[in-house]
Amino acid sequence: xxxxxxxxxxxxxxxxxxxxxxxxxxxxxxxxxxxxxxxxxxxxxxxxxxxxxxxxxxxxxxxxxxxxxxxxxxxxxxxxxxx
Numbered sequence: 001x002x003x004x005x006x007x008x009x010x011x012x013x014x015x016x017x018x019x020x021x022x023x024x025x026x027x028x029x030x031x032x033x034x035x036x037x038x039x040x041x042x043x044x045x046x047x048x049x050x051x052x053x054x055x056x057x058x059x060x061x062x063x064x065x066x067x068x069x070x071x072x073x074x075x076x077x078x079x080x081x082x083x
Contacts, residue, residue: 034061039076046080 012020035042045056058077062069 039072042077043080045077 009017009020012018035044045053048056058073062073
């Protein structure tokens with residue numbers, strides 16, 4: 001995988017244009033740092049917890065249907081950790 005700085009527009013970052021700066025980030029970077037998909041597919045987080053992961057952030061880039069995504073996260077993903 002390429003260095004992160006090779007994938008972003010560093011000049012845009014310096015100017016504060018973060019949306020522009022990161023438009024060139026490739027799928028490999030997203031795949032390396034993201035879990036995404038259906039509620040069932042994102043439950044791989046449980047496997048990460050078994051390895052010692054203690055924090056997971058849920059947030060940006062949750063897709064074009066934000067309200068639906070938040071509803072799925074709150075109804076399907078988060079409750080799976082109450083066991």
